[in-house]
Amino acid sequence: MRTWGGIPAAAGNITGSMSLTDFLGKDYRSALGVPVVNVPGCSPLGDNFTETVAAVLLFLQNLAPLPKFDELGRPAWLFEETVHRHCPKAGYYEEGVFAEEPGDNQCLVEIGCWGPVVQCNIVERGAINHVGGCMVAGGACIGCTMPGFPDKYSPFYKSPPGSAISGGLSKVYGGGIRRLRRMSMKTGNREPLWDKTDEVPSGWEGAKDKRAPVDKVNAYFYKKLQYRGSVNHAERNKKQPLPSSRDILRQKGVHAQRSTNVRGERV
Amino acid sequence: MCFKNLPIEFDAQGNATLKRNVADPYHYVETPAPTPIEDDPERMRQLVERNGGVRRVDFDPVTRVAGALAFHTVVDLDQREVLETASMATLFRGYEVILKGRDPRDAIFISSRACGVCGGVHATCSALAVEMAFDISPPPMGVVARNLLLSVEYLYDNPIHLGLLAGPDFSEPAVRETNPEIWERAERTRAPGRALHGYEFMSQLMTDLTPLTGKIYLECLHMTRVAREAYVLIGGKYPHPQTVVPGGVSTTIDTSDLNEIMMRVVRFFDYGRKVMAIWNDLIDFFYEVNPKYRDVGTRPANMIEPGQWDDPFAYDARFKSADDWGRQRWAPPGVIVDGELVTTSLHMLNAGVEEFVEHSFYEEWTGNGHGNDYYKFPTDPAGNPLSPYHPWNKETIPKPQGTSWKEKYSWSTAPRWDRLAMETGAYSRIWALAQSGDKDWRGSNYIHPTGHSLQIHLPKAELPNDLIEWHIPETWGAFERNRARAHCILYNAAIAYDNLLLAYDLLRKGGPDAKMSTPYKVPKDFRMGVGLWGAGRGYLTHHLEMDKGVIENYQILTPSTWMASPRDPFGNPGPYEEAVAATPLLENYEKPEDFKGIDILRAIRSFDPCMPCTTHIHTDDRTISREIITCACGSEGPHEH
Ligand code: SF4
Numbered sequence: 017m018r019t020w021g022g023i024p025a026a027a028g029n030i031t032g033s034m035s036l037t038d039f040l041g042k043d044y045r046s047a048l049g050v051p052v053v054n055v056p057g058c059s060p061l062g063d064n065f066t067e068t069v070a071a072v073l074l075f076l077q078n079l080a081p082l083p084k085f086d087e088l089g090r091p092a093w094l095f096e097e098t099v100h101r102h103c104p105k106a107g108y109y110e111e112g113v114f115a116e117e118p119g120d121n122q123c124l125v126e127i128g129c130w131g132p133v134v135q136c137n138i139v140e141r142g143a144i145n146h147v148g149g150c151m152v153a154g155g156a157c158i159g160c161t162m163p164g165f166p167d168k169y170s171p172f173y174k175s176p177p178g179s180a181i182s183g184g185l186s187k188v189y190g191g192g193i194r195r196l197r198r199m200s201m202k203t204g205n206r207e208p209l210w211d212k213t214d215e216v217p218s219g220w221e222g223a224k225d226k227r228a229p230v231d232k233v234n235a236y237f238y239k240k241l242q243y244r245g246s247v248n249h250a251e252r253n254k255k256q257p258l259p260s261s262r263d264i265l266r267q268k269g270v271h272a273q274r275s276t277n278v279r280g281e282r283v
Numbered sequence: 284m285c286f287k288n289l290p291i292e293f294d295a296q297g298n299a300t301l302k303r304n305v306a307d308p309y310h311y312v313e314t315p316a317p318t319p320i321e322d323d324p325e326r327m328r329q330l331v332e333r334n335g336g337v338r339r340v341d342f343d344p345v346t347r348v349a350g351a352l353a354f355h356t357v358v359d360l361d362q363r364e365v366l367e368t369a370s371m372a373t374l375f376r377g378y379e380v381i382l383k384g385r386d387p388r389d390a391i392f393i394s395s396r397a398c399g400v401c402g403g404v405h406a407t408c409s410a411l412a413v414e415m416a417f418d419i420s421p422p423p424m425g426v427v428a429r430n431l432l433l434s435v436e437y438l439y440d441n442p443i444h445l446g447l448l449a450g451p452d453f454s455e456p457a458v459r460e461t462n463p464e465i466w467e468r469a470e471r472t473r474a475p476g477r478a479l480h481g482y483e484f485m486s487q488l489m490t491d492l493t494p495l496t497g498k499i500y501l502e503c504l505h506m507t508r509v510a511r512e513a514y515v516l517i518g519g520k521y522p523h524p525q526t527v528v529p530g531g532v533s534t535t536i537d538t539s540d541l542n543e544i545m546m547r548v549v550r551f552f553d554y555g556r557k558v559m560a561i562w563n564d565l566i567d568f569f570y571e572v573n574p575k576y577r578d579v580g581t582r583p584a585n586m587i588e589p590g591q592w593d594d595p596f597a598y599d600a601r602f603k604s605a606d607d608w609g610r611q612r613w614a615p616p617g618v619i620v621d622g623e624l625v626t627t628s629l630h631m632l633n634a635g636v637e638e639f640v641e642h643s644f645y646e647e648w649t650g651n652g653h654g655n656d657y658y659k660f661p662t663d664p665a666g667n668p669l670s671p672y673h674p675w676n677k678e679t680i681p682k683p684q685g686t687s688w689k690e691k692y693s694w695s696t697a698p699r700w701d702r703l704a705m706e707t708g709a710y711s712r713i714w715a716l717a718q719s720g721d722k723d724w725r726g727s728n729y730i731h732p733t734g735h736s737l738q739i740h741l742p743k744a745e746l747p748n749d750l751i752e753w754h755i756p757e758t759w760g761a762f763e764r765n766r767a768r769a770h771c772i773l774y775n776a777a778i779a780y781d782n783l784l785l786a787y788d789l790l791r792k793g794g795p796d797a798k799m800s801t802p803y804k805v806p807k808d809f810r811m812g813v814g815l816w817g818a819g820r821g822y823l824t825h826h827l828e829m830d831k832g833v834i835e836n837y838q839i840l841t842p843s844t845w846m847a848s849p850r851d852p853f854g855n856p857g858p859y860e861e862a863v864a865a866t867p868l869l870e871n872y873e874k875p876e877d878f879k880g881i882d883i884l885r886a887i888r889s890f891d892p893c894m895p896c897t898t899h900i901h902t903d904d905r906t907i908s909r910e911i912i913t914c915a916c917g918s919e920g921p922h923e924h
């Protein structure tokens with residue numbers, strides 16, 4: 017089921033392999049009167065295939081709407097989107113952060129991912145039972161669902177030329193956006209109570225009690241904008257009294273050096 | 284001295300050299316194949332006169348491993364024996380031709396597509412060949428990730444063969460139809476392994492082997508999905524993983540990935556014990572009913588095992604040190620001749636391989652072994668002699684023509700080691716390991732080779748911990764192939780577990796060892812490489828030559844090529860042919876029309892020929908077709924075509 021001829025039909029093919037569409041041509045109609053239906057992939061996802069068959073059968077039984085097929089006979093509801101749009105690494109792409117070598121966690125475009133221009137649904141559907149999927153596991157897309165596969169997507173592991181432009185732009189734009197977001201996260205990563213007491217009661221290393229003045233100013237203006245025209249929770253939180261049982265162990269004079277239970281008893 | 288037939292001798296230091304003073308060392312004189320019975324009217328007449336039971340029976344299954352597979356036999360139904368066999372690979376797809384002239388980086392994803400059942404192994408095998416040519420090796424974590432991929436691939440592969448392909452031949456409908464007396468006895472016989480599989484009588488067990496409805500069949504389907512989930516967690520998809528790259532893998536592995544895999548792998552410690560008990564009971568029961576079942580599919584225990592699952596700290600992707608890293612593999616390499624391990628050296632294993640095309644639809648490329656002075660590689664990169672018929676010297680020149688049993692009848696070549704026909708599979712892995720019993724083998728926390736058996740210490744899952752043992756059998760045949768394969772589920776699970784623990788440890792330590800891949804540049808000078816690895820059905824090698832950044836020659840040698848091979852020029856049949864020819868027909872039939880060929884099918888299927896589509900059996904007067912996935916042998920009766 018290499019829908020489009022795939023590898024047997026790639027450059028150097030001496031067996032005359034081709035896709036069913038090429039073989040049967042424009043005028044082919046099945047017993048049900050439809051041209052060739054293509055569920056692409058190398059190999060196609062089992063669930064895509066079964067779902068396509070089920071969709072047709074349900075329609076024929078008057079139980080479901082007419083399934084849509086695109087101009088190449090692909091089930092449109094499965095293949096109209098690019099795999100990039102649903103990729104778990106799409107956020108990295110947007111912020112302009114890219115994997116430099118295989119095994120890095122970020123967007124794989126620079127190590128050969130063609131996802132932005134490939135119609136495939138594996139990252140939403142998973143490879144089996146909703147588990148896996150190429151980019152989910154760190155594999156760059158090589159366009160195996162596309163009629164141009166493999167020759168129009170090789171050599172593999174080399175970044176697609178188009179990505180130099182779009183990836184480069186996203187580095188510039190995404191880099192800026194990323195910094196702004198990190199700023200918001202500094203605010204959002206704190207309970208209002210901690211802002212008020214200037215203390216983060218975490219036993220873990222690295223927690224910062226006080227905010228830098230610039231973060232305070234940023235947060236102030238950000239919240240102003242955020243609550244405008246609605247309720248200002250920043251103000252409400254300021255008025256909230258400190259809870260009396262806050263930091264209960266210290267109130268009872270117990271410190272981390274001694275191991276205790278919650279009632280302050282030694283254990 | 285591992286070679287008896289090749290012109291290779293060893294000097295005092297144990298280095299292999301060509302025998303001196305032999306003019307054309309690899310030259311041979313072809314032994315003509317016997318004249319096929321149907322081309323010999325006189326013999327045919329005699330046979331038919333003697334009894335009326337001589338029939339041509341053709342099995343035409345479609346496999347997904349080495350293209351389509353068909354099988355031709357002539358049987359004597361009166362004498363209950365097989366007179367003639369021929370194994371045919373009926374399809375040519377030309378991966379080797381398509382890979383020629385490409386960027387070597389394409390080889391991994393393209394060669395993966397050589398098989399739709401076990402593509403993952405091709406991807407890795409190809410990566411090994413590419414890495415040897417590029418002179419890079421993956422960091423330990425990259426090797427461990429590939430080991431995990433392989434072991435969970437087998438956790439899918441072995442059960443699917445036992446439950447979906449071999450199992451139906453032992454199910455209630457098949458047994459009732461072909462040997463009703465055995466079924467009656469099964470109804471009275473208690474199953475010794477009840478504590479593990481839960482069946483009181485053998486008949487109940489057989490009922491649950493029934494395709495589509497049987498509990499064993501359905502559980503097997505379910506468990507193969509569990510193993511596949513574990514696979515795609517790091518492979519992305521299956522059968523063609525998207526994460527294998529030159530120099531390692533592109534997967535990002537974190538603790539949750541390992542936990543998710545662990546959760547799935549441990550289930551196979553219980554499931555594997557159940558499958559093992561089912562097959563032990565089935566096999567022992569059939570032997571008890573009729574000891575002749577030992578001879579179904581029998582042939583000499585000649586096996587070849589390239590080894591697989593690399594030691595992450597030993598593997599350096601270099602050919603010169605292949606003997607050292609090879610021996611440290613979880614499945615070390617080995618060649619077994621007549622049941623004895625004759626070598627564990629990857630160099631000797633590689634040097635002994637030749638491919639012959641006398642009965643295949645290809646053209647000879649050497650001029651019959653003449654002119655050893657001018658063929659491309661008289662030695663391998665470590666200086667060992669190579670035959671002109673070796674894959675590194677081979678050229679694929681397809682030559683389609685009509686089928687003739689005497690001349691050419693297959694798209695499979697005839698690979699031989701030391702000019703002997705070899706089988707390979709789950710069993711060659713454990714056989715070679717059991718006998719190597721290598722004291723220096725760092726191998727596994729759970730697996731212990733004794734020299735004559737393999738012990739596996741199973742950690743506690745839902746069942747308590749346990750020690751199971753597989754013994755090298757005395758008679759090698761179809762039933763023992765299945766028994767060994769059933770034990771391999773536990774063997775694979777133990778290796779997966781070993782590698783999971785290693786992966787956790789590498790993650791814990793961090794640093795360069797925990798990296799997934801090694802950077803590389805495509806070299807522009809001449810390079811060669813070989814991937815020696817395993818597939819579900821056994822032996823797999825990819826031999827590669829490249830120059831100026833382009834592939835010059837790419838040769839894939841698969842397990843089914845070894846086993847489905849046609850005759851060789853020395854007059855020896857291929858393993859399927861040999862095994863079927865030795866099979867007694869124990870089926871219960873009164874009239875020739877009732878003949879279902881169940882014993883022949885059991886013999887071929889024990890090799891796991893991977894034919895998940897359709898089997899057509901066709902006799903002189905009719906064709907019987909049966910869907911081997913969805914129905915048991917004959918249970919729906921023959922269809923006239
Ligand atoms: S990995 Fe590929 S599909 Fe995913 S975001 Fe990057 S470019 Fe797009």
Ligand code: SF4
Nearest residue numbers: 136150157158160161
């Ligand atoms: S390689 Fe690309 S097209 Fe193929 S399954 Fe993966 S994401 Fe989809």
